[in-house]
Amino acid sequence: MTLSAAATTPPSRSSPARDKIMATAERLYAEHGFANVSVRKIGEAAGQRNKSAVQYHFTSRDELIQAILARHAAAIEKHRIAMVAALDPPGRVTRREWIACVIAPTIEHHIELGTPSWYGRFLAQTVVEPSLREYAIQAHLNTPSFRRLEEIRLLQGRYHDPELSERHGAMIRQLIVHMSAELEADLAHGRVDPAAAERSWRRLGENLITAVCGLSSALVGDR
């Protein structure tokens, strides 16, 4: 797989059976973990009579998982592209505005998914699975909106030591992925009231933006 393929692959052809398999897989993986869900179980739970239905639509488990990731990444990218386009002239973008462009699109996507959703817990598993990790990261980061955000950062003369810059980016990524998975699990299990889901997601977004502003200021000294 070339890394840029993740970003340029279309959200995928769509068919009712294919969509049903993807939605079922995402839910079962989120609720039970990759290790406890077989491809056969996904086919059955998706109501596929043909035992090879999953293999027919997706040649392998990893391809199925990548298709789910690509679809979410494309939906998030739409939000981020719109936010980046609406930014003030690059020279006047504040750190908080820039960080909001990184974080808020994921939050908006979770709100759109409704409650319960499964994507957050599903994504958290992909980024710690050796064979999926690189694809999951690139599908979300190797996008036009992130390339534009990087240009804006450089235009503002915010140069960071490359190693520290990579670590800083990884910290932000880990916080978004895993804190979203935690709120999603709390909503799914009633530890957070599902009726207040949208408000809870927006509060998480605000908390993350505030936390990342502080983290960035301390670690890379951004204005």
Place this chain on the structure above:
Amino acid sequence: MTLSAAATTPPSRSSPARDKIMATAERLYAEHGFANVSVRKIGEAAGQRNKSAVQYHFTSRDELIQAILARHAAAIEKHRIAMVAALDPPGRVTRREWIACVIAPTIEHHIELGTPSWYGRFLAQTVVEPSLREYAIQAHLNTPSFRRLEEIRLLQGRYHDPELSERHGAMIRQLIVHMSAELEADLAHGRVDPAAAERSWRRLGENLITAVCGLSSALVGDR
């Protein structure tokens, strides 16, 4: 499982076969992911002729994983207890010293493990697996050293809104777990020079302490 069991269970009885199975499981899980490693494969790779050896020593996969977690948690707790005992009088502990007590013991443990190690990637998978998540968190946090750190925080009058306090703690936990897994993977794959492993771990520890100080200051306004 009662939550306090995690902290009070002894690191476990030990036998050469049991130790071999635990080390082999940890390595295979870290390298291939929970979903791609069967209990049978662990037994074979650990040189056990009896096909039921893993089941004999550990009644289930989850019990095997919990035993591995408990052993590491006990080793980390030894470091943290020593650091907490060496703190200045509670009233004079700085935020940075307090945060160092949370982060540095894990770093010291990783340095002791040597390179390559597998615990970091193994732990990262447990905290996103639905059936293991709660055990993994409690094994590391429900400990005498963390109870003492909480007392010190309250003695200093650092009161936080409980919901925000929990979120703040979760952010720190996610950063430690997942950034450690990333450095471990980078060392294992030669993206970071294994000869410089100790220096790289110490730099990660410093970066995490600095980042968390900034994050805490912004999010909960700690001094």
